Amino acid sequence: MAALATAEVCDSNVPHITNGDLRVLHPTFQIYGQCRAFSGPIVTLKVFEDNVLVRELLETKGEGRVLVIDGGGSMRCALVGGNLAQLAQTMGWAGIVVNGCIRDVDEINACDIGVRALASHPLKSNKKRVGEVHAPIYVGGAFIRDGEWLYADSDGILVSKSELSV
Numbered sequence: 001m002a003a004l005a006t007a008e009v010c011d012s013n014v015p016h017i018t019n020g021d022l023r024v025l026h027p028t029f030q031i032y033g034q035c036r037a038f039s040g041p042i043v044t045l046k047v048f049e050d051n052v053l054v055r056e057l058l059e060t061k062g063e064g065r066v067l068v069i070d071g072g073g074s075m076r077c078a079l080v081g082g083n084l085a086q087l088a089q090t091m092g093w094a095g096i097v098v099n100g101c102i103r104d105v106d107e108i109n110a111c112d113i114g115v116r117a118l119a120s121h122p123l124k125s126n127k128k129r130v131g132e133v134h135a136p137i138y139v140g141g142a143f144i145r146d147g148e149w150l151y152a153d154s155d156g157i158l159v160s161k162s163e164l165s166v
């Protein structure tokens with residue numbers, strides 16, 4: 001399937017941007033992973049400096065979905081590393097967006113998925129299993145609900161209430 005170009009989607013969907021059905025995330029994310037462009041239905045996760053639930057979700061079948069993790073923007077540890085990115089690839093996730101940090105950047109860049117995060121950080125996170133799966137989250141200036149659609153490419157990241165047609 002041809003990837004949707006986010007700039008073209010914005011040009012042809014001004015009313016949907018105006019009414020909030022289509023949201024453009026703030027341009028604060030770094031690009032990692034082999035897939036510069038990726039899209040899929042969103043699975044939301046809200047955690048803070050704890051990635052046990054990240055692993056649990058990535059151990060389930062991805063089926064082309066995108067895991068969006070609201071890590072509260074923490075700059076104090078990484079929520080995803082090379083092992084989890086490899087797991088995501090193996091389980092068929094299209095991508096991972098992290099409002100927080102990742103680590104093992106070289107390993108993640110070798111994985112055949114798309115990854116966005118605010119920055120890299122060498123420290124691993126806590127392992128307390130605290131967080132909320134499928135919760136509404138607020139990331140990159142946008143409210144995001146489980147089941148909405150995410151479209152990412154070199155220009156940016158869009159979240160749409162429903163699937164967009166090419």
Ligand SMILES: O=C([O-])CC(=O)C(=O)O
Nearest residue numbers: 080081082083084124125
């Ligand atoms: O296990 C972690 O905390 C994250 C990590 O380093 C990896 O996925 O390789």
